[in-house]
Amino acid sequence: xxxxxxxxxxxxxxxxxxxxxxxxxxxxxxxxxxxxxxxxxxxxxxxxxxxxxxxxxxxxxxxxxxxxxxxxxxxxxxxxxxxxxxxxxxxxxxxxxxxxxxxxxxxxxxxxxxxxxxxxxxxxxxxxxxxxxxxxxxxxxxxxxxxxxxxxxxxxxxxxxxxxxxxxxxxxxxxxxxxxxxxxxxxxxxxxxxxxxxxxxxxxxxxxxxxxxxxxxxxxxxxxxxxxxxxxxxxxxxxxxxxxxxxxxxxxxxxxxxxxxxxxxxxxxxxxxxxxxxxxxxxxxxxxxxxxxxxxxxxxxxxxxxxxxxxxxxxxxxxxxxxxxxxxx
Amino acid sequence: xxxxxxxxxxxxxxxxxxxxxxxxxxxxxxxxxxxxxxxxxxxxxxxxxxxxxxxxxxxxxxxxxxxxxxxxxxxxxxxxxxxxxxxxxxxxxxxxxxxxxxxxxxxxxxxxxxxxxxxxxxxxxxxxxxxxxxxxxxxxxxxxxxxxxxxxxxxxxxxxxxxxxxxxxxxxxxxxxxxxxxxxxxxxxxxxxxxxxxxxxxxxxxxxxxxxxxxxxxxxxxxxxxxxxxxxxxxxxxxxxxxxxxxxxxxxxxxxxxxxxxxxxxxxxxxxxxxxxxxxxxxxxxxxxxxxxxxxxxxxxxxxxxxxxxxxxxxxxxxxxxxxxxxxxxxxxx
Numbered sequence: 001x002x003x004x005x006x007x008x009x010x011x012x013x014x015x016x017x018x019x020x021x022x023x024x025x026x027x028x029x030x031x032x033x034x035x036x037x038x039x040x041x042x043x044x045x046x047x048x049x050x051x052x053x054x055x056x057x058x059x060x061x062x063x064x065x066x067x068x069x070x071x072x073x074x075x076x077x078x079x080x081x082x083x084x085x086x087x088x089x090x091x092x093x094x095x096x097x098x099x100x101x102x103x104x105x106x107x108x109x110x111x112x113x114x115x116x117x118x119x120x121x122x123x124x125x126x127x128x129x130x131x132x133x134x135x136x137x138x139x140x141x142x143x144x145x146x147x148x149x150x151x152x153x154x155x156x157x158x159x160x161x162x163x164x165x166x167x168x169x170x171x172x173x174x175x176x177x178x179x180x181x182x183x184x185x186x187x188x189x190x191x192x193x194x195x196x197x198x199x200x201x202x203x204x205x206x207x208x209x210x211x212x213x214x215x216x217x218x219x220x221x222x223x224x225x226x227x228x229x230x231x232x233x234x235x236x237x238x239x240x241x242x243x244x245x246x247x248x249x250x251x252x253x254x255x256x257x258x259x260x261x262x263x264x265x266x267x268x269x270x271x272x273x274x275x276x277x278x279x280x281x282x283x284x285x286x287x288x289x290x291x292x293x294x295x296x297x298x299x300x301x302x303x304x305x306x307x308x309x310x311x312x313x314x315x316x317x318x319x320x321x322x323x324x325x326x327x328x329x
Numbered sequence: 330x331x332x333x334x335x336x337x338x339x340x341x342x343x344x345x346x347x348x349x350x351x352x353x354x355x356x357x358x359x360x361x362x363x364x365x366x367x368x369x370x371x372x373x374x375x376x377x378x379x380x381x382x383x384x385x386x387x388x389x390x391x392x393x394x395x396x397x398x399x400x401x402x403x404x405x406x407x408x409x410x411x412x413x414x415x416x417x418x419x420x421x422x423x424x425x426x427x428x429x430x431x432x433x434x435x436x437x438x439x440x441x442x443x444x445x446x447x448x449x450x451x452x453x454x455x456x457x458x459x460x461x462x463x464x465x466x467x468x469x470x471x472x473x474x475x476x477x478x479x480x481x482x483x484x485x486x487x488x489x490x491x492x493x494x495x496x497x498x499x500x501x502x503x504x505x506x507x508x509x510x511x512x513x514x515x516x517x518x519x520x521x522x523x524x525x526x527x528x529x530x531x532x533x534x535x536x537x538x539x540x541x542x543x544x545x546x547x548x549x550x551x552x553x554x555x556x557x558x559x560x561x562x563x564x565x566x567x568x569x570x571x572x573x574x575x576x577x578x579x580x581x582x583x584x585x586x587x588x589x590x591x592x593x594x595x596x597x598x599x600x601x602x603x604x605x606x607x608x609x610x611x612x613x614x615x616x617x618x619x620x621x622x623x624x625x626x627x628x629x630x631x632x633x634x635x636x637x638x639x640x641x642x643x644x645x646x647x648x649x650x651x652x653x654x655x656x657x658x659x660x661x662x663x
Contacts, residue, residue: 025471051471057501062460062494069464072449073399075471096454097461105442105450106432107657141658165660 002185006148007177009155010040010116014078016187017162018048021076024162027054027067028080028117037082038118038177064090064115068097068167071111078162084119084133084171091136098167099142114161116170120211121262121310123175127298130306132263137169138240138272144168144193145239149214151181153237156191164193173211196243198250202232205320206250208273209260210235213311217260220316229324239269247273248280255286256323262310265293287323292316342550347610347619350392350549352628354384354607357408359636360417361580364407364424364438367640368584373424377438380408382579385606386511387412389552390479393560399447399469399478401462404439405578406451409481414446421639427646434649435657449478455516456489458482459508463495466504470567477505477563479556485516487530496537496571505563507556508571511546513578518592534571546576547606577601 004012018024025048030037032045032055045053056063060081067077081087087094094115102110119133138145144166148154154172161168183189199214200221209217214235221231234250236242251257257277259270270291277289292311300306321327342350361379368377380387383405391400391412402409410420415431423430424438431443439453449465452458462480469476486492487510499506510530514521521528534541540562544555552574559570579602581589589598614620 057497059490059494059498061457061491062463062498065457065460065491065495066464066467066498069449069461069466070468070471071464072461073465073468073472075468092454092457093460097452097457101450102660103657104432104436104440105444105657106430106435107660108432108442108444109450110660144659163662165662 001182003180004151004183005177006151006154006172006179006181007038007040009151009183010158010172011042012183013155013158013162014041014044015047017159018044018052020187023074023076024078025052025054025075026078026080027056027063029056029058029082031055031080036080038174040177041080060086060089061093064093065097067113068093068101068111071113072101072109076112076162078114078116081115081117083129084117085129085131087115087117087133088136094137094143094167094169095140099140102166103142110165111167112165114158114168114170116158117172118174118177119171120173121175121294121299124301124303124306125299126301130299132261132294134171134239135263135268138269142167143240146170146193146237147210147239148172148237149176149210149235151179152183153191155183156189157193157237159190160193163190168193175212191237193238194241194243195238196234196236196246198232198246199235200231200233202230202254204230204254205256205258205324206232206234206247206254207258207260207316207320208234208236208247210237211262213260213262216311216313217316220313220320224317224320229320229326231320244276244280248277251277251281252284255284257285257289258292258316258319258323259289260292260311260316262294264296265291266296268293287325290319290323292319342614342619344619344624347614348624348628350388351607351610351614351620351625352632353388353412354549354610355628355632356417356635357384357387357411358607359632360411360421360639361407363636363640364421365580365584367425372644373438374426375437376404377424377584378405378582379578379580380405382601382606383511383513383546383576384408385549385552385610386509386546386574386576387481389549390509390556392553393557394479395476397447398476399449399465400481401449401458401465401478402451402481403455403458403483403486404451404453405483406439406441410441410443410448410451413443413448415441415443415448417635417639418642421643422646425643425646426648427643428649429642429646433653435653456482456486456491459486459491459495460498462506462508463499463504466499466506466569467502469505475564477507477560479507479509481509481511483516484510484512484514484521484530485519485524486510487533488524496533496539499569500537500539503567504569505567506569507559507563508569509556510571510573511576512573513576515582515589515592517582518586520592529573531571531573539569539571541571543573543575546574547604547609549606549610
């Protein structure tokens, strides 16, 4: 076990999987000579050479298609989006080519690719460079979608994603790259896709959150502990396929739930989570489930407006008190 | 129009090759005619884009490929798939949406795939399969293989960004890919002149430093010759080629545009039919004595029989079971 950053954990996952399997290669903008726009691919060009660390010109649709084509004949590319905002340019390739090929071909051609890079709210990057992108992808049958919150998850889930035989959209975060945590050193360490984790055990209320919102909810949970509220935190980790079982069994225990997401709420991840909680555990609920979501606005630049855009600790705490009927009403 | 390569007569074609080329073209023609009939009878649904008139391109190009070379196409893909060697029975069953189809009825006319023949699919978002072809070529090179890939697309794909991205990447990285633009002069109903600032499509290759040339897409031997050079270039020098095959579709864009009458004249279509690729090649073979009238009749009968068999097979094949709605979405990883 070592204490390393989220960035270093991703780098270790790539390095280990490239050592393990010659079919794995990294392709994208600035992944080689520049060492990665966010340094996730640092040192890979020196270690593996230009055959396996492929710098591309700026053409997201083109190089994503190249990755998918290479996967059709058996390679396992890891395609880096410098930021996921740029993946919109490759959305057709990801949805119409990668996600559907296995189905359209009647099971003849699966597409084992990982599309990875940072997404979600960043710091004052404004509307086009700072947005939660997962909703564009988790709607699509054929894609798997991962949002890893901790350094250990970043490593273990990326390794599983690379070994998976399907297209996996793996969205990291600029705001988490420097976060440190304990990460197993073993090259055999992986975390299976599709398994949620209970990050904090509690009795009174289940809070579902991931990425930056999980860290924020954790602080809120610690604070509410002082008020006598015991909060259980569940991190789905993989958004598709989602481990509904872990979330439902937590709700069955606490009888109350709050879902937190950074993205704009309309038809967001929270909508889906609330739906299946209501469908599967309605009789277990002692209060309506609450959602705490980002504002329905593009990301503003101004610092104060940006802070108001994503769920604050106060709003999360308020929602938890609401479902526990602890707001003095 | 720049001069296109025309095959000269007496091109050194022996009877076996002539029989194969003629038979492959006639098979596609007959297959497409029968598909149109089946569509009219409601046995085929959705969009159906016929390849009639363009047969010399797929057949000429495939005739210089090895079986392990790859091909990939757009939505007008029946001809390319059949030329690459797929069993017409399985192709027709796919068009009928039946369980014995190439993709078990899940793909349909626009999404034919056949791993056995290295046919990497029909792709129905215009331009999107050009980067896939570059990726296959990248993969071949990565694995130090000596296959090549042929990528067919229409003139309608040329204004798309992915055409230009693919030309650039293929040239930049030296990829063994042969891009064949089948210029049939209309992107659906939009004439070339209304879509492209520069209508000599092959010249876009010059922009990217790619070997490029036009060819008369109605002359199967001319296509063969040009693609053969491109295959050599791809296999031996690992360099891409852009070929503009000038051709014409006799039917409308799809069965929903049966005559293609709004955007082109009857006279134009009739004029183009005088250069029917099958008639041109058949007449040449007869004139040069490579094939006899009896040979042609034998081929015709054989082709008709095979297509009839394909239709009967498709008719008899059951619908896919309902459970298959939810299979082939995710592959189970070991």
